[in-house]
Amino acid sequence: xKVFVDTSAFYALVSATDEFHDRARExxxxxxxxxxxxxxxxxxxxxxxxxxxNRLGFPxxxxxxxSIEGIxxxxxxxxxxxxxxxxxxxxxxxxxxxxxxxxxxxxKTGATIFAFDPDFKAHGLKVLE
Numbered sequence: 001x002k003v004f005v006d007t008s009a010f011y012a013l014v015s016a017t018d019e020f021h022d023r024a025r026e027x028x029x030x031x032x033x034x035x036x037x038x039x040x041x042x043x044x045x046x047x048x049x050x051x052x053x054n055r056l057g058f059p060x061x062x063x064x065x066x067s068i069e070g071i072x073x074x075x076x077x078x079x080x081x082x083x084x085x086x087x088x089x090x091x092x093x094x095x096x097x098x099x100x101x102x103x104x105x106x107x108k109t110g111a112t113i114f115a116f117d118p119d120f121k122a123h124g125l126k127v128l129e
Contacts, residue, residue: 001034001036001037001112002036002037002039002109002110002111002112003031003036003037003038003039003111003112003113003114003128004039004040004041004102004105004106004109004111004112004113004114005038005039005040005044005072005114005115006040006044006099006102006113006114006115006116006117006120007044007047007048007051007098007115007117008020008115008116008117009024009027009028009114009115009116010040010044010048010052010064011048011051011052011055012024012116013025013028014052014056014060014064015052015055015056020116023116024116027114027128028114031114031128037073038071038072038073039072039073039074039075039105039109039111040072040073040074040075041074041075041076041077041101041102041105042074042075042076042077043077043097043098043101043102044098044102045074046098047098048064049061049065052064075105075109077101077105081101081104081105081108082101084101084104085097085100085101085104086100088100088103088104095119095123096119099117099119099120102120103120103123103125106120106125107125112125112126112127112128113125113126113127113128114127114128115127
């Protein structure tokens, strides 16, 4: 199974004060135990890096980056997906641009979502719980 990891899951894993921290750790351990393929996107990483650095500082960001190297397949958002995400955002308007790109990426790859953001389920995607 392919699992697409969102910023909300990454942050919950890293921040011990996040309300979903314990659940995120359980889900992540289960994913690793079962050997599922982990995916994320370049846009999710940019969003995650900014959030972690801003809220938790550079040392935590550095540790996070080193901990995921070689474990995740990174899908680099190109011009076509960027334009598709923009079209979706114009239709939806109340979700983030990064989430729109993630919705499309998950649909294209057939991935299940690891996220605590309710917008993924509202979009009709399968979310790990």
